[in-house]
Amino acid sequence: MSDIALTVSVLALVAVVGLWIGNIKVRGVGFGIGGVLFGGIIVGHFVDQAGVTLSGDMLHFIQEFGLILFVYTIGIQVGPGFFASLRVSGLRLNLFAVLIVIMGGLVTAILHKIFAIPLPVVLGIFSGAVTNTPALGAGQQILRDLGTPVDLVDQMGMSYAMAYPFGICGILLTMWLMRLIFRVNVEAEAQKHESSLANGHSLIQTMNIRVENPNLNNMAIQDVPILNSDKIICSRLKRDDTLMVPSPGTIIQAGDLLHLVGQPTDLHNAQLVIGKEVDTSLSTRGTDLRVERVVVTNEKVLGKRIRDLHFKERYDVVISRLNRAGVELVASSDASLQFGDILNLVGRPASIDAVANVVGNAQQKLQQVQMLPVFIGIGLGVLLGSIPLFVPGFPVALKLGLAGGPLIMALILGRIGSIGKLYWFMPPSANLALRELGIVLFLAVVGLKSGGDFVDTLTQGEGLSWIGYGIFITAIPLITVGLLARIFAKMNYLTLCGMLAGSMTDPPALAFANNLHATSGAAALSYATVYPLVMFLRIITPQLLALLLCLFAGGLAIYGYLRWLRNEKAMRLKEDLPYTHSLLIISVILMIVAVIVMGLVLYAG
Structure with missing residues (x-):
């Protein structure tokens, strides 16, 4: 031998x-x-x-x-x-x-x-x-x-x-x-x-807030500093019985319900400015909206910032959160996409499918090794x-x-x-x-x-x-x-x-x-x-x-x-x-x- x-x-x-x-x-x-x-x-x-x-x-x-x-x-x-x-x-x-x-x-x-x-x-x-x-x-x-x-x-x-x-x-x-x-x-x-997790130490959480601050009435979301920062994502807005995906130019009115995503301390600060936290559900069930998670697998979007992809303007879709290597992050507009990132999307089915095609969402690629x-x-x-x-x-x-x-x-x-x-x-x-x-x-x-x-x-x-x-x-x-x-x-x-x-x-x-x-x-x-x-x-x-x-x-x-x-x-x-x-x-x-x-x-x- x-x-x-x-x-x-x-x-x-x-x-x-x-x-x-x-x-x-x-x-x-x-x-x-x-x-x-x-x-x-x-x-x-x-x-x-x-x-x-x-x-x-x-x-x-x-x-x-x-x-x-x-x-x-x-x-x-x-x-x-x-x-x-x-x-x-x-x-x-x-x-x-x-x-x-x-x-x-x-x-x-x-x-x-x-x-x-x-x-x-x-x-x-x-x-x-x-x-x-x-x-x-x-x-x-x-x-x-x-x-x-x-x-x-x-x-x-x-x-x-x-x-x-x-x-x-x-x-x-x-x-x-x-x-x-x-x-x-x-x-x-x-x-x-x-209990400590419930109090929100360093976890991404959600909060539903009713707009009660009269100073915010008829203001665009992009004009509200707390909502125009990368610390808070407003992924849904409910007015009367209508649930919509808000854009930066969306006008908010007193009584609107906002579904916000962010760090607990940031959500608390937003609640102090905007109004009162409510238990009302802003679920997409029974509406023409849906929530779906897609994975980034398209090499063409790797390294690009979320703001440069214009998902909201082109497809009326909001990225409410981003999961990277098992860590939940706020989907800030400056965040650059990496292969394997999981995006939480809110929008209409056809729009979400369009965004999924842009980012790839090819599950089989996750099993391939370069x-x-x-x-x-x-x-x-x-x-x-x-x-x-x-x-x-x-x-x-x-x-x-x-x-x-x-x-x-x-x-x-x-x-x-x-x-x-x-x-x-x-x-x-x-x-x-x-x-x-x-x-x-x-x-x-x-x-x-x-x-x-x-x-x-x-x-x-x-x-x-x-x-x-x-x-x-x-x-x-x-x-x-x-x-x-x-x-x-x-x-x-x-x-x-x-x-x-x-x-x-x-x-x-x-x-x-x-x-x-x-x-x-x-x-x-x-x-x-x-x-x-x-x-x-x-x-x-x-x-x-x-x-x-x-x-x-x-x-x-x-x-x-x-x-x-x-x-x-x-x-x-x-x-x-x-x-x-x-x-x-x-x-x-x-x-x-x-x-x-x-x-x-x-x-x-």
Whole structure:
């Protein structure tokens, strides 16, 4: 059997064993895709015992390509919502999640200093303790850039596997501990969450208002400032028994009923200006109007602003709202259309059909994948990750690497949506397939490389101590931030659980949080809010962790470690000063950032 055939066969065996392990669940919680890592360790152990040699170059290529596929598809998936999650509505949740990431790095740095844990090992423990596989890939990438020997880089995968199991269990235990400490009534928390949604925090809602302000009588809608802004959409107007689709030039009269769409605070302001909220239905049933959702699939309208398409003037149709990547938005006139956008239209049937033809509304296109943008995005991401960032006094240039570069590029392209006829929308099924394929390939290779020495490390080496270090990295940030969020910010328990799961980008933990209450979507909402930013931070953290270690080592520990890797003699302190000063400056900056984040968290609470 050729080397290629042998390597592919072994990888297939690893995937089968690992996915089977991942499907084993105890009380609804399992390793999921992480089981592939343990499948690789098991197969790798027996492959090593049998003396079988696999192609190192091929394994390295498969590992890196799998990582690129994984992080790129994640970026495309979360890109449209990434920047939206940084808005004020999600500020508090994101600040707490960022604090968990920062504290995890600080705990790792302290353990590294106190117990003199080798850098590859501590980065692996950190990645496993936070259950983030892309962090493992990013850490291995920077270690190779630093010139770390291959055998030490492989230790990172082994320490990752040691810390991973408690990383999953630790999140669940933290949720249980928060519930025990604060004696949480889950049903009451769910009701509070629903009440907060009803009060309209950052959700698109509707309101029917009767015009009672005499100053607005016989005024055109476009002359009423609150109605002429992009914050409010007036999608229907009812006068007597006639329901119509209003245009900017429509004259409103006292007693008219307006159906408005917008943010709760904006709707409240409109109600204060216009008149009184009423319960009267403005349903299109029994009228010549209808409401329909259509999807944007026509390349000719991609990137065009809603106002430039003149739907109201040409077709007498109003776009009442826009759904992009699962996020409901007010259809402001300045909004540019992206492939896959879902438009909520109000108008007459023939007019809606005409608009649907303009925007495409071809459902079959949503299942097609444009492969050209995929490879353009991956290529640009690899180039971005290869750009060196020179820090004065630092021995090597920092890079985003094959994990950070494709991720950031995918976030940007996902946010842009389209350039000309190229669009970066990817059907969810295709995105999931490529993402799962990538992570399976990556974990399979990591497991195979770690399997040979795994058993000896666990039984005769430092495996148990690595597990202990991982427990600290998992538990301390989660428990600390959980207490802060509950005590100072009075955060809803279900929202807190979703935020904790999102801060670890851990789907099994989200499943556990969702099962706390059968109908509440609080956990899923907070998880989705913090996930994009946290995933980005988790991937770049291993590259920045070397700088964070300077908070405790004063720059000399990393310098000495790198010198040791190169088997060079220690330099005199006089020669070390420029390097040390540079790292100390970076350390001070990072410390200030941590303090600012803590202050913002408490202020936002």
